[in-house]
Amino acid sequence: MPNDTASGYVLEMLGISKSFPGVQALNDVTLKVRPGTVHALMGENGAGKSTLMKCLFGIYREDSGDIVLKGAKVKFHSAKDALVSGVSMIHQELLNVPDRSVRENVWLGREPMRSFGPLRFLDHRKMHEDTAALMKSLDMEIDPADRMGGLSISKQQACEIAKAVSYDASVVVMDEPSSSLTETETEHLFRIIRDLRSRGVAVIYISHKMSEIFQIADEVSVMRDGRMVGTYAASELDEDGLIRLMVGRDTTDRFPPVASVPGEVRLEVRGLTAANPRSFRDVSFDLRRGEILGIGGLVGAQRTELVEALFGLREVASGEILVDGGLVRVRSPRDAISHGLGLITEDRRGSGIFPLLSVTVNTSVASLGRYLGKARLLEHRRIESEAAKLNEALRTKTPSMGTQIQNLSGGNQQKVLVSRWLMTLPDILIMDEPTRGIDVGAKYEIYTIMAELARNGKSIIMVSSEMPELLGMSHRIMVLCAGRHTGTLEGKQATQENIMRLATQFV
Amino acid sequence: QSKSSKPVIGALIRNLDEQFVADYAANVKVLAEKAGVELKLLDSRSDQATQLDQLNTLLSQGVKYFVIVPNQTEATEQMAQAIAKKKGGAAFSNIQPSVAALKVGKNFFLASSPESVAGQIQAQIIDDYFQKNPKKLGANKTINALMLLGQLGHPAQKYRTDAVLQGLKDKGYTVNVVAQDTANWKPDEAQQKMDAWIAAFKGKFNIVITNNDGMALGAVESLLTAKYVDDPKDLTKDTDGDGTVLKVPVLGVDATQVALKSMSENKLYATVLQDSVGQSSTAFELALAMAQGKYKAGFEAWGLKPETTPGDEAPANDAAVIGQCYLVPFKAVTKDNYKEFVK
Amino acid sequence: MAASSTVTAQAPARGLRAFLSKNTNIVTFVVLALALGALTGGRAFGLDSIQNLLIAESVRAFAALGVGMIIITRGIDLSIGYVVCLVASVSASFAQTPDYAAALYAGKDFVILVPIAAGLMTGALCGLVNGLLVAYGKLPAFIATLGTLSIARGLQLIYTKAAVVGSLKQPFKNISQGSLGPVPYLAIYVAFAAFVVWVLLRHTRRGTNFYAIGGNPVAARVSGINVERELVMVYLYAGVLYGIAGVLQAGRLGLANALTANGMELDAIAAVTVGGVSQTGGVGTMGGMIVGVLTLGIINYGMTYLGVDSYYQLLMKGVIIIVAVFMDMNKNARR
Amino acid sequence: MAASSTVTAQAPARGLRAFLSKNTNIVTFVVLALALGALTGGRAFGLDSIQNLLIAESVRAFAALGVGMIIITRGIDLSIGYVVCLVASVSASFAQTPDYAAALYAGKDFVILVPIAAGLMTGALCGLVNGLLVAYGKLPAFIATLGTLSIARGLQLIYTKAAVVGSLKQPFKNISQGSLGPVPYLAIYVAFAAFVVWVLLRHTRRGTNFYAIGGNPVAARVSGINVERELVMVYLYAGVLYGIAGVLQAGRLGLANALTANGMELDAIAAVTVGGVSQTGGVGTMGGMIVGVLTLGIINYGMTYLGVDSYYQLLMKGVIIIVAVFMDMNKNARR
Ligand SMILES: Nc1ncnc2c1ncn2[C@@H]1O[C@H](COP(=O)(O)OP(=O)(O)OP(=O)(O)O)[C@@H](O)[C@H]1O
Numbered sequence A: 001m002p003n004d005t006a007s008g009y010v011l012e013m014l015g016i017s018k019s020f021p022g023v024q025a026l027n028d029v030t031l032k033v034r035p036g037t038v039h040a041l042m043g044e045n046g047a048g049k050s051t052l053m054k055c056l057f058g059i060y061r062e063d064s065g066d067i068v069l070k071g072a073k074v075k076f077h078s079a080k081d082a083l084v085s086g087v088s089m090i091h092q093e094l095l096n097v098p099d100r101s102v103r104e105n106v107w108l109g110r111e112p113m114r115s116f117g118p119l120r121f122l123d124h125r126k127m128h129e130d131t132a133a134l135m136k137s138l139d140m141e142i143d144p145a146d147r148m149g150g151l152s153i154s155k156q157q158a159c160e161i162a163k164a165v166s167y168d169a170s171v172v173v174m175d176e177p178s179s180s181l182t183e184t185e186t187e188h189l190f191r192i193i194r195d196l197r198s199r200g201v202a203v204i205y206i207s208h209k210m211s212e213i214f215q216i217a218d219e220v221s222v223m224r225d226g227r228m229v230g231t232y233a234a235s236e237l238d239e240d241g242l243i244r245l246m247v248g249r250d251t252t253d254r255f256p257p258v259a260s261v262p263g264e265v266r267l268e269v270r271g272l273t274a275a276n277p278r279s280f281r282d283v284s285f286d287l288r289r290g291e292i293l294g295i296g297g298l299v300g301a302q303r304t305e306l307v308e309a310l311f312g313l314r315e316v317a318s319g320e321i322l323v324d325g326g327l328v329r330v331r332s333p334r335d336a337i338s339h340g341l342g343l344i345t346e347d348r349r350g351s352g353i354f355p356l357l358s359v360t361v362n363t364s365v366a367s368l369g370r371y372l373g374k375a376r377l378l379e380h381r382r383i384e385s386e387a388a389k390l391n392e393a394l395r396t397k398t399p400s401m402g403t404q405i406q407n408l409s410g411g412n413q414q415k416v417l418v419s420r421w422l423m424t425l426p427d428i429l430i431m432d433e434p435t436r437g438i439d440v441g442a443k444y445e446i447y448t449i450m451a452e453l454a455r456n457g458k459s460i461i462m463v464s465s466e467m468p469e470l471l472g473m474s475h476r477i478m479v480l481c482a483g484r485h486t487g488t489l490e491g492k493q494a495t496q497e498n499i500m501r502l503a504t505q506f507v
Numbered sequence B: 001q002s003k004s005s006k007p008v009i010g011a012l013i014r015n016l017d018e019q020f021v022a023d024y025a026a027n028v029k030v031l032a033e034k035a036g037v038e039l040k041l042l043d044s045r046s047d048q049a050t051q052l053d054q055l056n057t058l059l060s061q062g063v064k065y066f067v068i069v070p071n072q073t074e075a076t077e078q079m080a081q082a083i084a085k086k087k088g089g090a091a092f093s094n095i096q097p098s099v100a101a102l103k104v105g106k107n108f109f110l111a112s113s114p115e116s117v118a119g120q121i122q123a124q125i126i127d128d129y130f131q132k133n134p135k136k137l138g139a140n141k142t143i144n145a146l147m148l149l150g151q152l153g154h155p156a157q158k159y160r161t162d163a164v165l166q167g168l169k170d171k172g173y174t175v176n177v178v179a180q181d182t183a184n185w186k187p188d189e190a191q192q193k194m195d196a197w198i199a200a201f202k203g204k205f206n207i208v209i210t211n212n213d214g215m216a217l218g219a220v221e222s223l224l225t226a227k228y229v230d231d232p233k234d235l236t237k238d239t240d241g242d243g244t245v246l247k248v249p250v251l252g253v254d255a256t257q258v259a260l261k262s263m264s265e266n267k268l269y270a271t272v273l274q275d276s277v278g279q280s281s282t283a284f285e286l287a288l289a290m291a292q293g294k295y296k297a298g299f300e301a302w303g304l305k306p307e308t309t310p311g312d313e314a315p316a317n318d319a320a321v322i323g324q325c326y327l328v329p330f331k332a333v334t335k336d337n338y339k340e341f342v343k
Numbered sequence C, D: 001m002a003a004s005s006t007v008t009a010q011a012p013a014r015g016l017r018a019f020l021s022k023n024t025n026i027v028t029f030v031v032l033a034l035a036l037g038a039l040t041g042g043r044a045f046g047l048d049s050i051q052n053l054l055i056a057e058s059v060r061a062f063a064a065l066g067v068g069m070i071i072i073t074r075g076i077d078l079s080i081g082y083v084v085c086l087v088a089s090v091s092a093s094f095a096q097t098p099d100y101a102a103a104l105y106a107g108k109d110f111v112i113l114v115p116i117a118a119g120l121m122t123g124a125l126c127g128l129v130n131g132l133l134v135a136y137g138k139l140p141a142f143i144a145t146l147g148t149l150s151i152a153r154g155l156q157l158i159y160t161k162a163a164v165v166g167s168l169k170q171p172f173k174n175i176s177q178g179s180l181g182p183v184p185y186l187a188i189y190v191a192f193a194a195f196v197v198w199v200l201l202r203h204t205r206r207g208t209n210f211y212a213i214g215g216n217p218v219a220a221r222v223s224g225i226n227v228e229r230e231l232v233m234v235y236l237y238a239g240v241l242y243g244i245a246g247v248l249q250a251g252r253l254g255l256a257n258a259l260t261a262n263g264m265e266l267d268a269i270a271a272v273t274v275g276g277v278s279q280t281g282g283v284g285t286m287g288g289m290i291v292g293v294l295t296l297g298i299i300n301y302g303m304t305y306l307g308v309d310s311y312y313q314l315l316m317k318g319v320i321i322i323v324a325v326f327m328d329m330n331k332n333a334r335r
């Protein structure tokens, strides 16, 4: 795309401010993006990244400031205006229509049409073929006719990527596109991004995964507390320097030491097989007191299915679950919780937050049973202080504990969910992608808490697609591939290469 | 506490969606206008609780005299007591008040005919019809009737239905109800039921009795569309001379203008006039007389004197209150006289 | 219930399941029809019975198609009954025989187009108001349409002074009452409307937008769909369909009054739900709506035909609706 | 209070806005009350007027509290009117004077507890059926309760044979009709029920569960809430409240028949929506429900007091509901 603006920028956001009740989300933020570059937008949770992009995309109206696109001042009143003007966006939260097919989702709002005299009708065939071609060009194996809601989260994410790319936009915003992708898929995404860049498209890339930034970004803008700290060439920065800019202070290690020594077996799983024949089968493993067990694998390895089955959310065909040596039946999350389990699910919106309820309620909802006082009435004061304490420990950024959780940034919502399960004081905490969308600083807090839980004799299962996290935090790493347990790695064996080998055993 | 010199009369009306009630209310408005009375007319939308609330509201505004078309007989005593507390009075129309309600005080009146009279008159019309057309009757004086009922549990539905059946029995007929169902006073529902019944019972019924004109007209329309008529080639020909182009007579109640129009076209056979003008005028004149302090026992309202001898239906069957009962007759509306009622 | 996305269907079962999942409603309908046939020794299915069924359900079918589309967009419409009532009254008032003394416009003889146009416009206007309230007023559809229900009811009574609007001209009535050979006009109109709705839902961008808005309004918006405009349109279309329903109802009966079509909203909503249109939005087909209407139709018709006591009719109708939707809901409830 | 020290709230805006956002409903109510006061020169607010208002709205208030809780769990209940009607009829049938020849149990004299218990149990049973259908039958609440509506209606007619159940004993009527000094018993019952609902919603685990289920049923399940059981409970509680409403209604009128409480569901739902209970679930308070009931009450009362023509009343009621909810919806619509 020719560099058609005198300034050399395809997009300039000048002095953008935006406030929500109780929060100044953006304060005089300026962001300038050159065509044909990948521009990383960094910042802690709640720094204002998504808000800034939503202003660009016409979802929010900025209180003040100007947006200049390709040299012309623009004012978008809706997403449609933005799309028409050549801005497309992958949203932080999955936004699709689950009951419709992939192809309908991809072309939503701009379906190919066919004319019958004066009448225009959908061209279903072209829609299918275009989708197939798009998927092929992006090396994605997704059937255009599949129901969107039937796909795994990562495939849904892939569809979002395909959709955003297909707009032929001059600016593509990607708000944490890789948060539900594994590293292989992220690599794939990067190929797509590089291709866009070579075609002169400007990509604004938001992520909390440091390593990605240095792989892909040309320039990095850093935000902190709703202000722009500055824009830097990626080559000028290193990881620590970037973190310092984001957090405003020095950080030390990325992972705290996991000092606990696994003790006796708390949880034993024998030959667990899902009722759904396409899911996991014959999985056996055990989990010890004070142990952090990582579960790795490619997307589609059925890790989520496995932990959800453990938690009573999915039907099991056969197999046994033993807690502290006793056979248990887990038919519902309630059963699981009563056996001391906790689960942070991977789908924050779908199965995590109660959008309209306060941070306090969102934190305490699973542990109210422990806060019943006289006449079994709730002890609000204790609940509030405990919830506040947990959120403070994770540095959840919220105007108040009474704020509706939907008004928190994505990462801060995730922190509240972590608090929720910490509050249940589980013996065995299962965390499915626990640090998804969480900034570096807060990740460290979560890791610290995990380490401390382990030291106090709790056991943790952590499903993660982030290799460093798996390697850095786990005592042992169990690897799944296509629903089967292909091996467990321990000590020196636990290397990236070995995990990948096991994870691709049947692929 | 209205300080205006005008007398104030409250009108508590069951439901203006009902034809009779709407006509009743319209006439009360006209009368009030003429008499220079401030009228407070309220519609309870068929809800007795609402009517009670409305009464309380008017009482608290200082209104003392009422014309009332109640929702239920059983609620009249309570309303009378509330009015009596404020030393007021009321005349009840359409749905009769209970004896107990009239016993609350001498200022409470019946200005109506019981709903059952409508049924009795229907029975009379049917008797006349079969007297004139004995061939239409089944063996052993059997009447094979299709019955379309009003909203179930509605007083008019209950009393009209019971009375017509009883009346026919009393006249020596065997009544075989081929099918009966509610159409909730609605023409459209009546039409639908009738459509199905024509399919199911073709040739097996010789009369259609309904609780109101609306449903009667729905039934008429259904019979016409199904060509269940004397002469399918000409829907306007009454070949057998029984007074209707339809194969069977259809009867309604209300004598609405549309119904009369239908009768003029030999479609609807007959209907019954519940005299909305008569009832409302009687009730209004009673209320007005009380408001002006002119009422005394034996007062003549709308040319009617109160009854003197107890009849057989409550409340006019109780000697203690007979002087408070003004019976406004229902009228059969047939071929012979329908023109009188066309406005 | 799955915590995250749903489980993929098992490949072999898929064909069968897809078939079943599309056809539970039809199965229910067929079972009921067979039951009725068996109970009456087939007598319930003479030509005139089928004609009756078609005629009886046709007006409701328009309402169902309208509210079906609305429910697809995650809305609801409680105003149907009184809007149809208002339309029927307005339409009828322009179709009264001029010699009828009690006519609203006594002495005036309007061409047949007037009552039709007046009815359709009234329906469209009501739909438009609903649409504006829901789309731009951000009112919950339940409340917006509850409000217009009350307004339409008031207007009908004010307009007609609670009197019956009757004595309609035969040419006007013929529009509803005529038939082409054995096929009633009404059935033809329904077929045509159903076809248009099918094209709209399946083959136009707007239809796709309706599903998207019902499935995920936020996703629809960020895909560049003008959610507000589309919502206005769906209520407007529904309003036009109610308009047709009202005009035809008036013609069919030869009159309109305050009770015309009362409660039709519940029938129509029940019908489309039985037909598989989901109240959670984004799901439903034209075929399902029509099957739903016919299913409720055969229940009503069958019970009337069999002469079931009216008290028990109410009871059985409740039970059958519950059972039908239960089967539809739980057909693919296996996790 | 703030979990993080990083964000400071804008203190001044918060107080005002929080106040406003909690009180739009109250504002609406106050405005309407003042308008009525002004129009009548204050006469509309004598002691007996206020008593009338309280009495008139009390029965509806029970229904509103019940359906309000249901709506918080993202449900709906269309069966209210006929359930209250059935309850009133059953209850009344055990409270008829034994010497009344047309009594359902003529000659039988039941102690006063019998009609009360029978009514409450009938209500609870209806609620239970609704709850089971919604929770375990997975039926959309709209349809489940539409089904029970029809069933309750049928049962009422079968039980009473469509007759009025009247001539109730004075002690039974006194339960509803009495008053403690100037305060009607009915108002006291409502206050008590409202207090219980407030405790339930605000101070019990179950109440929080209701909000959670309404807010996100999947997340509620994952959080260990027994969603099915809680749903059954909310419909059961509502059923008990309808039971109370029915018993009191019978006592208040001294009778029950097929028309008792018809349409109460729409009034109750409109009231709680005006009071800020959101149809999308998870939002609403006891206070809002009561304010909503009073708001609709003052509309009805005011129009009655002012003698607005009933046709225009319908029209205005529709408009006022729309405006009230519109203001509530759009109070914090700025993005
Ligand atoms: N709709 C809203 N209403 C109120 N406050 C909001 C809203 N959206 C965002 N905020 C607030 O604005 C701030 C910025 O949020 P934003 O989502 O932009 O953060 P972010 O940088 O994208 O964080 P993350 O990395 O966690 O996604 C946060 O404090 C958040 O609480």
Ligand SMILES: Nc1ncnc2c1ncn2[C@@H]1O[C@H](COP(=O)(O)OP(=O)(O)OP(=O)(O)O)[C@@H](O)[C@H]1O
Binding pocket: A150, A151, A152, A153, A154, A180, A182, A279, A297, A298, A299, A300, A301, A302, A303, A304, A305, A346, A463, A464, A465, C002, C004, C005, C006, C007, C008
């Ligand atoms: N190939 C597939 N097609 C459709 N659905 C799938 C497929 N694989 C998994 N799913 C479903 O998607 C959901 C999430 O599974 P996912 O693919 O994310 O597996 P996972 O190994 O748990 O991946 P993640 O790395 O995201 O945890 C599960 O409900 C699963 O049943």
Ligand SMILES: [Mg+2]
Binding pocket: A049, A050, A051, A092, A175, A409, A410, A411
């Ligand atoms: Mg964000």
Ligand SMILES: [Mg+2]
Binding pocket: A303, A304, A305, A346, A432, A463
């Ligand atoms: Mg997963």
